[in-house]
Each structure stands twice: as C-alpha cells, then as structure tokens.
Amino acid sequence: MSRCSVLLSVFTVFVATSALPAASVLVEAESFDEPGGWKLDTQFIREMGSPYLLAHGLGRPVSDAKTTITVPETGTYHVHVRTKDWVARWNAEGAPGRFQVLINGETLDVDFGSTGAEWFWQPGGTVELEKGEVTLTLRDLTGFDGRCDAIYLSTEDNDTPPNSGRILSEWRREQLNLPNEPIVESGYDLVVIGGGYSGMGAAISAARSGCRVALIQDRPVLGGNGSSEVRVWAMGNIRRGKYPRIGEIVEEFADKATKSPGTFEEFEDAKKEALVRAESNIDLFLNHHAYQVETDGDHLTAVYAFDTRTSADRRFEGTLFCDATGHGTIGFLAGADWDMENAGRMGMSNMWAWAEADEKVNFPETPWALDLTMKDFPYPRDHHGQWFWESGFDKDALGDAEAIRDWNLRAVYGAFNAMKNRDGASKHETAYLTWMAYIGGPRESRRLMGDVILTADDITAKKDFPDGCVPSTWSIDLHYPKQQYAKKYPENPFISVAEHDRSVDRNYGYPVPYRCFYSRNIDNLFMAGRCISVTHEALGTVRVMKTCGMMGEVVGKAASICVLRDCFPRDVYERYWSDLDVLLKLPGKAYRQDVEGVFTIPDDALPLAGPLGPPSGIDPAKLEGIVIDDRDALKTGHWTEGTGLKPYIAFGYAYSTDPKASLTYRATAPKSGEYEVRLAYQPHENRGAEVPVTIHSPASTQSIQVNMQKPAPHDHGFISIGNVRLKEGEEISVVLRTTGAGGNVHGDAVQLILTD
Template identity: 70%
Template sequence: MNARILALLILVWTAQPIAAQQVLVEAESFPSHGGWKLDTQFIENMGSPYLLAHGLGRPVDDAVTEVEFPETGEYRVFVRTMDWVARWKAPGKPGRFQLLIDGQPLPETFGTEGAEWSWQDGGKVQIKNKKTTLALHDLTGFDGRCDAILFTKGDEPPPNESKILPKWRCQLLGIPEGPIEKGGYDLVVIGGGYSGMGAAISAARMGCKVALIQNRPVLGGNGSSEVRVWSQGLIRRGRYPRIGEIVEEFADKAKKSPGTYEEFEDAKKERIIRAEPNIELFLNHHAFDVKTEGKKITAVDAFDTRSGAQKRFRGQLYVDGTGHGTIGYLAGADWEMTPNGRMGMSNMWAWGEGEKPVAFPQTPWALDLEMKDFPYPRDHHGQWFWESGFDKDAIGGAEAIRDWNLRAVYGAFNAMKNRDGADKHTTAFLTWIAYIGGPRESRRLMGDVVLTQEDIVDKRQFTDGCVPSTWSIDLHYPKKQYAEKFADNPFISVAVHDRRIDRGYGYPVPYRCFYSRNIDNLFMAGRCISVTHQALGTTRVMKTCGMMGEVIGRAASLCVLNDCTPRQVYKEHWDAMVDLLKLPGKARRATVKDEIVIPEDALSLAGPFGPMTGLDPSKLEGIVVDDKQAEQTGSWTVGEGLPGYVGWNYLYAFKDASIRFDLPIAKSGTYEVRIAYQPHENRGNQVPVTISTGEKGRTVRVNMKQKPPLKEGFISLGTFDFTKGEKNFVEITTEGAGGCVHADAVQIVRKD
C-alpha cells in the first residue's frame, strides 16, 4: 500500500462516526490476561504492546474481557496478528489461536497469515448482546500473538501502520488527544534496570524529586525474573568504595545464569523503590516521544501499556537507562552503533525431569537441529551463549532476533525429545524460556569522553574516574563449531576475553562518559554510555551499570542545587561531587538544600578492593601477604568460587605466568614459610614455588590437587633463614606445573 492510499484511508477512517460504527479492543487492555504474557519490548517496531501465548508448547489459559457495543447487529471482525515464522518461510503455523465471542469461536483461526503485523480478516459475526465476552483462546502454546481486535460495520480493514498511538486508535479508544501533565520533577529516569534503579535511588536520597518510568511490570531489566541474567561486576572498591552500596541493597544473589524466579526477587526491588518518598514509580509505562527546545529536553511522553493513557513527564534533568539509547536518539543526541561484530541478544532457557514420560509436540517450523548442532544444556540450562542477532538490526529487527532465538530453543528441545536425543530425555520437559530478550549491544550515546579499550588496559587516569569496572573486556562472537548450519544467523556465541583488567581495584570509568555531549540536560547509564565497542565489553555488566546510576544521582543533586548542567558538575563543582561520592549509599536528605543525614544502618566503609569476602589476613598466625599485595606477571584470573580463600579472592593461571610475594622481614631470623591454595582436579601436581633469601633460592614442588594439610588452607614449604633488608620473597610460576596454578597468600611464622 503506497503512502497516498494509506493517508486517504486514515482520512476516511477519522472522518467516520466512529463511536457508532467501530469498536476497537486492545489486547493489552484485557483485565484478565490468563496465561498470555504482555510483551512491550517491540513497541518501536510494530507500534503497540501485545499479548503473547508463551506456553512452552502447552496451550495457555484464555485472556478474557467484556466489551460493551454501541449497538447489536452484524460486525466484521479484524484481528491484528501475524504468522511469526512466516518471515523465514518455515513450514507450519505455530502461533494459532481463536477468538471466542460469548464462548463461541469464530470460524477463522488467527496467527496464520502474514510475515509482518497485519489485520487478519475474521469474517462477519452477529453481536446479539451489547455486553459481550471476548476471549483469546490459544491452540498451541507456541507464542501466538494478538495486538488488537476491531469490530466494524464496514468492510475495510483499518490502516496497518506501526506508528505509536495513531490518532484513529486514540479516537476509538476514547484516549484524550493531549497527555496528562506530570511535572515538577528534578530528574526523570527512563528505564528500570540496574542503571535506572541506581540513578533513581541515589538522586532521591540526595533530595531530588524523581520519576522512574519502566515499560515492564517488574524492575531489574536483564536482572529481573523475566530475563534472569545474574548480576556481575564487583562493587564497593576503587577510589570511591561507597559507590555500589545502593546496588548491594537490590542486587540479586543468583548462583547461576539463568537462576530461578525466586532468586531475582522482583518484589524486593519494587519494595525498595516504593520505600523512597522522593520517587514516583511508573511501571508499565512506555516512553515513546521526546520534546526538545534547542539543546535541552523539555518533556518525555509515555503511555500506559495496559490502557493507552498518555502522560507527559517534565523535569530539569533526564536519564536514558533504556539500554538502547532510545531517549537520547529521540532527542537528537550524538550516538554511534558499531556496524559489524556487534554482540547479540540472548534468550536463556531451562528444562526439568519428571518421573513419567512427557511428550513434546513436533516443531517443523523451528530450526532444524540435531544434538550435534548445539551445546548440551549443562545443569538443565541453556545459558548465556544462546545468543543471536549478530550484526542484524538490533533496533528495528529486535522482534525477529527474539523469534529466531525461540526457534533455536524449540529446535534444540525437539532434537532432545523427538530426534537423536529422544532415548535420553523421555521425562524431560521445558520449565522456562525467556521471551523477553537480553540485548547486549546497540546504540551508544556520545559524551565528553569516549572511553576506549586502550584507556582501560593502559589504566589511563582521568580526574573524574569514579565507577570501578572489574569485568574483563568480554566480547561475544558466533561460535564456529555451531555456526555452519545457519551461517547467516548463528545462535550460539563464544566469549572472547581481554583479561588485562584490574579485577580487584577496578578501572575507574570517568563521569564524563555519563552525560551527552550535545544535549545539555541528558545523563545516560548502562549499555548506552559513551564508550567504544571494545570498552563496552567491560562496562556493560549489571552491577557496574548500577554504579553508574549511583554516580548520576549524586551529580543530579548538584545540578539542581546549583542550577547547572551535568557538564558543569565536572568543570565547576567536582570537589563537591567528590564529597558526595564519599557518602554512604544510605545517606539522605529531604531536599537538595537540607542537611545530609547518615543513618545508623549505613554499611561500613569497604577498602579499595571491596568488602573482604575471605579469611582476614590480620587475624591469622604470623605475617600474611595476600595476592593483592603481590606482583603479577602474565595473565592471572581472579576467582571467588571456591570458599576458604584468604582476603578478597584468589588467582589462577595456566601458562606463562608468575607471581611474586615480597616478604616484610622486620627482624632477621628463622621463619617457616607456608602458602595457601584451593585444591581442584585441574590443578598442577608439580607447581614450582621458589623461596628467595638474599642471593639464595630454593624451589619446592607442590601438588595442588591435594588438600593443604594445615588449617586455613596452608601448606608448609619448610624453614628458612631470612636477613632483614635483603631481597626476601616467594615466587609461584606456571612453568612445568602440570596444570592450573593457584595463588592465594603466603604466610611466614617466626621459629627462633
């Protein structure tokens, strides 16, 4: 349909006496969704939220509503839906559903036509009662979807446009043309993930009036029960170890990814936000338009994803925590998106085992997979590497990326149940698949500093470095082993790490990465900050993103107090900002002009390496030198997974690495030398440990597969005579070790 015909249709439709002739029912407005899920993640693509029958192959309960018609009689029915696998010309129609009218299904089955969203003709129906019950009746459990239902006395379908809240829809739904004004905010935060939550809580506690807008029913973003990515990145360390204390309050404690629903504690996150008197929380509100004057945002428009009612949020400052840089993009902020080699979207999944055989429907429309085509789901989980959409359109093609991921998961489970894995998986059944995608990379908004990989690896020091990034530079690419069969769109990734990151102290990311260089009152936090593609590999993990929000909240309070821009905080008020960064996370004031109060339950100050999670070296016998105090050569990886270590963590390496522990000999004499390590089956059984006393050296071989015999996980290397003032040290190397080498701590105990 060309633009002229579409425009004429809109004119015809908006000129008709709508109330007496048409009844529009938005699926998201059904008061009972039954087993259907409200999907809001592709509104920019197709113009609306919709209901999704995500039943893992089992039909979901009906979504039900009651509609009052202006008059009875014959109506033509149109349902906006799609055949979601048709874009790939896949066989079968997995998204089939019926429309029940007062319990009776229409003859037409929906979700069977069209590779794109469109109005499927349901034929004519006699409406006998003004009050009529409608139900969406799922037939498959395989992600059928419905946007809206139109009853009309005419025969023409409505315009099939993807514009958000077109005028004709608003007229039919009785939505006022003008939005409800919501003003008086100091800070408007769009996005309720870790970065948005951190910004909202931090600003509110520093006296700002905050609006927090989230288009999902839960908070946490990728760290919610909907996506279930466990929160990573270390907090409470570096220059400002108070930063991260707010994240500590709401971060999940999941032990693996994906974790369980309970581990992500959606209710706790919401409870923490609602406990802040300076925050107004707007769940299920999608921000879709931005108003600007010159280089400033003046308002953000959002609509209630359940009713369509619009609100206009006005504030002094705004935070883009959308992950996609959506608010910045709409405001005209400078942005970039790496054209090739981008990371994709994940949709993790899980399966369980019953006591009796469980059937699973054949899935001819899914990816054609055998067991060799994907990694076996370890621990009954399809983990982070179930990822696709590399170099696809991460914004406009997001729904297709998510749907391709679903086809991959269903194809894999079909192989397990109905193909070459059938004998082993007779009792297996799906328990969860993420229908909300976990995107990793799209737009990045440009600030006064664009952080690079070289900045991080070389430890370039910025005066405003404040958020410690401790994750390796972790970039994802298609894994060649599984990429050949679907070369155009692989669905299994591999992580390529640059581990030259200080994972203990962390690299301090500068504040100037957190505000727009050309929109004067726009902050950004999360995946859309001002970094290169490579630097994004370390800054993108959720706890790090949450700390960005904490810093922004403190800066916002200075902007309000001094009536200045985010840039001016750095140029004119940085000393005051440093003072705020040193405050506990629970410090608060009612307004930006009030005195700051530190409550009794504030966390104790952590050190530059964060809260100690292992044995306290100061409480052990003798003198203990932790790995934090040692000099590393080569590539060592930080570990915390094996309990009982000394200090903050331990280190391990496989090859071409050494670590030197200098011994602080205060008085010459004879000392017993011990080292601590965590045993493991992959450890070396001939690990060389050299004890140097002045010009002499002696090497002892340690079998790290075996449990250390002494308390606190130490093993004795013997007694040695040390002279004060000479070069006294212990060095552990990987050469000839016979496996992985572990380094934790060295203990010396005086014996004479």
C-alpha cells in the same frame, strides 16, 4: 392505539436506527481483565505501535485470557484481530502461533495467527451481538508464541482498521476515548527512563541525594536483563578503585544467581521493587513506555509515556533526564548525537532451561523451527541454554528486533525438537522445557555521544582521566558468531563466541570518566548503561550490569549537584567537580530529604571497602590477631592467583610449581608476648605433601613440612605451625618454598594470635 400509530412507531424506529453511525468497539489485548497464561510483550512497540499478548507456553497451550466489554448497539458485528503468523517471514510451514477468539463462549470460525508475515488486521467473520456486556476469550491452540494486539468489532461492512505502526495513533485514541491532553506529572528534578540496573542506580542515588525522581519502566518488573524475565546474572566488580563507595547501592539490589540463566527466585523482582518504593523521593511508573519527547532547542523539557495496560498517556516534566533505556531512545528522540555500528554488533540472547520428569514427556514436532540436529548446537550443559544463544549480529537491532527475538525462539525450539524427536530422542525421553526468555537480552545498539568517547585504546593504555570514577573490571568482551555452528545458517547464526581482551585490571578496575555519562549536545540529558559514550570495542567492558548500575549511582549524585547549583551536567565537571568528589565518597545509604539538606549516615551503612573492593572470600579484618594475605607477601618465581578452592582468605590464594618459587609473609609484633603462628591453605590432591615452611624471628628459626593434600584442622583452612616469643616492634617472617614440596604449593594467608 390505532393500527396507523403502531406502524408509524415502527417506521420511526427504523429510520432512527438506519441513521445511526456504525457502532464499533476496539479492545486492546493488553487491557484484558484476566490475561490467564498470556504474557504482556512490550519490547517492540516502536516497531509495530503497540504492546500485545503473547502465548508463551513452551509447546503447551497457555490458559485462556478473558475480559468483559460493553457493546454499544445490537447488531451484526464484523470482527478483525491484529496479529501475524510469526514464522511466515521465513516461509516456514505450520503457523505455530494459532489461537482462537471466543465471543460469549462461541468460537469464531477462524484460526488467528495463521497467516500474514507482518502485523495486520486478520478478518474473523461476523457475529450477532446484543447491546450490553459481552465476554471475549483468547484461546491458545499451540503454546508456541501466538500473539494478539487488539480485537476490533464494527457494525459497518468493510470497516478494516488502519494498520498504522504509529504509537497511540489518532484512530486508536479516538476508539479508546482517550483524553486529548495527557496526564501531567511534574515537579521532578530527575526523570529516569529505564528500570534496569543503570536506571535503578540513578533513581535511588538521586533520591537519596535529595532529588525528586520519576522512574519509568516499560515492564512490570525492575532489573532489565537482571530480572526474572531475562535472568542474566549480574557481572562486574563493585566497591573498588578511586571511589570504593560507588557500588554500595548496586549491592543492595544485585542478584546472587549462581548460574546464567538463574532461577526465578534468585533475581528477587519483589525485593527490587520494594527497595525503590521505599524511597520517598521516587515515584515509580511500571508498565509505562516512553515514546515521545519535547525539546526547546538543545534542551529536553518533557517525556511522554503511556500505560501499556490502559493506554493512559502521561507527560513527565523535569529539570534533568537520564536515558537508561539501553538503546539510547530518549537521546535519539531528543536529537542527541549518537553512533551505532553498521555491522558486526553484538546480538540479542534468549536463554532457556529444561528439566527431567519422572516419566516420559512428549514434545510436539516443530517443522516451523530451525531444522537442527544435535551436532548443530552446543549441548545445553547443566540443563541450561546459556548466554551464547545469541543472534542478530548484522540485523537491524532497533527496527527489526522482533524478528531477531523470533529467530532465537526458532533456534531454541529447533534444538529442543532435535533433543526430543530426532537424534537426541533416546537420551531425552523425560526432558521438558521449564523456561525460555521471551524478553530478549540485547547487548548493543545506539550509543549516545558525550564530551569523552571512551576507546579500547584508552582502556588498555590505562589513560587516566581526571574524572575517572566508575571502575570497569570486565574484560573487553566482544561477541561474534561461532563458526563451528554458523555453517547451516550463515545469514543469521544463533550461537556466539566471546573474544576477551584481558588487559583490563579486574581487581582495581579501569575508571570510566564522568564525561561519558552526559550528552554533548542536549544540555540536560544524562545517560547510564550500555548507551553511554564509548566506542563499540570499549562497550565490551562497560556493558555488564553491575558496572552499568554504578554509572547510575554517579549520575544520581551529579543530578543533585545540578539542582543545587542550578547548572547542567557538563558544569559538574567543569566547575563543580570537587562537589561530586565529596558525594562519591559518601556511603550508598547516606541520604538527605532535599538537595539543600545535610546528609544522614544510617547505622547500617556498609563499611568502606579498599581500592580492590570488599574481599570475595573471608574478610581478614574479621579474624583474630594479625592476618597477612598472600597479596601482601613477597613472591619470587612464578605464582598463579586462584579462587577455585573455597573458602579462601580475602581475594584468593597463590599457588606454584616453579622449582625456584618462594612466598614470604612478614609481620611486626604490635606488643610483646608469645604468638601462635598459623598458615592457611586449601587441600587438593595435586598439592605438595611435604611443603617446606620456615619461621624466622630474631630469637630463632623453625622449619617444618606441611602436607597440603590433607585438610587443615582449624577454621578457615588454618594449621598451627609453631609458637614464637616476640618483643613489641620485632619482625617475623614465614617462608614457603616449592623445592621438594612434591606438588603444588598453596599460599593463602598467615595468622599470628597472641596467646599470653
């Protein structure tokens, strides 16, 4: 080759290269191949436009997140990382969320997360890269909740990405080469958005009633507040009231936690997912965030959701939709009528737990956390920071939820700093944090309006709606800042107090009307959970998780009627209530493959509970002979119901010190013979040692004294108190009195056992 031809070749290459457009690569942090110890945070997508990775290490740096990308061209790349200093909005010192970015193992000369009160693209300098595969690493420096949304590499100088908070903005779509059209998911009778208790109840109920269902959940686990991520134990009584079959589905997936917060294992995330996936009529879409809707007038036609790990966009088409988001998001986007308290809302909680090591454990100083001493917060009993670690009462629960969560984190870290490094240090040398919820547990935001807006007056007056169907047994429980701990941070207190109106019948429950479960102006929109049609005060009783799950069960059955009858949710009440009445009386495990099919009742269906629900103690029906519970006994004087001493029969027991009190159990002999009479009680040091008991029968009267300070000799707390011979149809009565008992008289149950 001649010298000229060589020069020409080089020149030609130079010109071609200079004419190329700038090369760039956008890497969404949530798409990293190996997230390491970083957590996927999807709570604030509507605020800042994207999911992100969070280094939630409780003060210990988390393990690296790593991924491999393909660089399109060799060159000098300018690096930008979308992040923030999460305490800068409060002018707090220390930048606790600092992290590094490594490219091919080389650390960039910038600590990210060290500046900026709002999300922005922090410059990271330049790096020389060759075309081909490149390794990116996120390295946490603190363990204190550093956050990374995305990394942008560009060969063009001053190519700062747009800082749009818009979800799947055009710039991001273009950078990620997303298709112009979403993936279409169609053919659904019911699209449920939200995978907490209400969404799970709706999806499973509808599927078993013959509907084809899509269940969309923006987290990797189901359960919402009742998952291992938030760990709020499930409250509210189920399987009682007008329709005691409602709640049987909730019974299948509800946690059995003994504390709140409970342990990871108690919330059984895997069991919840397996239960949903076992339903052939449900398509489950975990890690999908619903962000947009389509409507035709007052009719909802589609919901858009994107995969929070890959950004793949989906369009869900359905006949009916159920908003189980908790925030009424789908209804709001669709133009549904809604309401929200301007101030004084219940807040968001982030619970936490700590344990003791065998040796001293250090904890870093936290100058950026709330400045707390031990007197500024309630001591965490049982090594738990419980439900009352709550803030955001007058803050923007929707537009500024990340700040509410972050304030909660600052409060917890400040409290633990007081325990470890301040006036609590001498008592807590071996203490270390084991868990803290980074997923917030919100209690209140939007409520969608239905044909009935349930009020506290309706509940306390026991207004009987003809469509009352979901028993709400929780008291009207509203949360406010606890003034004892509000003095230091009056602008945003972080400890709450619960005020209870106990007029709700906690046994039978108040029947919440069906008309609270659908929108009054979007004709095919159901809602279930804490965004149903109630006032702020009424929300205090209906918002607990088992109650929300039962709402979902009703919605799922109603949806099947809408499909079968080709009607809308309102029509179920106005024209087809008798149809729903039938479905509400079916076992929770009853199923049919399609809405025109016949229901099958499986052998493992739960037994029908009574109007007061299944016994919380020993089921009398499973005991030998005739058992008369204290609730069925005739009481004179003052008696108190208790459940603290276990095991008890049925729902609890009665106890009294009223000197004029008596408790009379009556029974009729089903056949002639000799019967052993037994009395059930649970011993306690404050019980009477000489409780007078009298057995009356047509043939005799027997009187004895029972020492209730000593354990009863038979199973389940029974003691034999005599034998009587009865003819078929004759009545016997057993009377307990407090006179001369020498302490509390405990009445649980009486048992008659035929001995011949």
